[in-house]
Amino acid sequence: EPKVIAVANQKGGVGKTTTTINLATALAAVGRRILMIDIDPQGNASTGLGVSTQDREKTTYDLLVSGEDIADIAQETIVPGMMILPANSDLSSVDIELFSDKRRVMRLKDAFEKQADYLSQYDYVLIDCPPSLNLLTINSLVAAKHVLVPLQCEFFALEGLSQLMLSIREVRQSINPALTIQGVVLTMFDQRNNLSRDVEKDVRENFGELVYKTIIPRNVRLSEAPSFSLPALIYDHRSAGSVAYQKLAAELLQRMKDT
């Protein structure tokens, strides 16, 4: 049975997609079999893993709304050993289409349980969430056992963290008792400015061991890679960003006792 990790934070632009893509690639590079689920209507994780918009015939929308099989939607990515359920703007109508379904928050979880056989071929399922605590993110939190929280080293991002923690606790208490916070990852850390160091100090004081030792630096190669439809680990595996994500993968495997 794969470990299911939702990468979530309702604050926008904190590095959810960049973390999901590069962490998944680093895990695939050390032999883990990965299923990526893009559940953001923006479809950035799909783009960043080499799936063009024309190639997204079946998407996560078809899983959630039409009840199609994961096996029929999953397609290859540019990364060997990693499959993806791609996303496109169809997903933005899910709130409305599932409104009257009493199990609307369980659609992803139900699909996982129904297709446990197919999923057993993977070691990790990673879900890239949109910047919102909407039905798509809630479905991910209900279906996952772990939440990874990318936290940009900025004040507004820090302000939103307590709201996110409250929402995770609500999901755990009401629907998914198995849900745990796997960790908080500091992203876009800039050595040169005090704000980054202040945020790090504040977060480590408040969340202690939950905060990964590995910090992701601000690194332009991470933001260039998507324009070549490649993860940074393939675009420039020696860059500071890529090295940081490889370290993050190693630290994650230790936390998951998967070494």
Next chain:
Amino acid sequence: EPKVIAVANQKGGVGKTTTTINLATALAAVGRRILMIDIDPQGNASTGLGVSTQDREKTTYDLLVSGEDIADIAQETIVPGMMILPANSDLSSVDIELFSDKRRVMRLKDAFEKQADYLSQYDYVLIDCPPSLNLLTINSLVAAKHVLVPLQCEFFALEGLSQLMLSIREVRQSINPALTIQGVVLTMFDQRNNLSRDVEKDVRENFGELVYKTIIPRNVRLSEAPSFSLPALIYDHRSAGSVAYQKLAAELLQRMKDT
């Protein structure tokens, strides 16, 4: 009658809040009377203008769902000449609470029309939207005459622009024929990296005159200011970020023929 501008982009972290706060402050600094509407459940614009979470007794939620008067919700900000309808996480239930209301996309527009007398005391109404094309953003696009689009100089942000333009066109054709794209503002521009220049070139080629001449540079003072609950224009008005927003305000006034 005030000019109503929605600051929108479903891509997260592109500088919507930073632009709304500092543009509004720059307009207030040259004598324009401003009503800021924070319609994002994160409430970042409220924080950045000095309204603490304890002081948000009445919010934009009360306007949209309970039909309270704008006059009863509006409160002072740290900026003379600027009032705000603050926001908090109550707003995130608006989609569900208004689901069965046939006029759910018109709630903000209807409130504006009902309270045109109160609104006439303002020159500009600026609306800070969440990172989503949900009911809150649609309400803003229906109530506004102008949309200002902050565009981060990054690949994923560029990818999302065509989706945003489609949504704006849909709103214009179905509900709000007066809606125009006031402009696209390049944000977090970094002189030192090619990606910023590539994005600028691409956007100016595709959107021509819509793109503001003024470019907002990446500037740490802009991201430090919110931790002091101040707009950058007050926190450090000589910084490159503040100067850029003052130029943006001047350019906006020219475009609005309000000089």
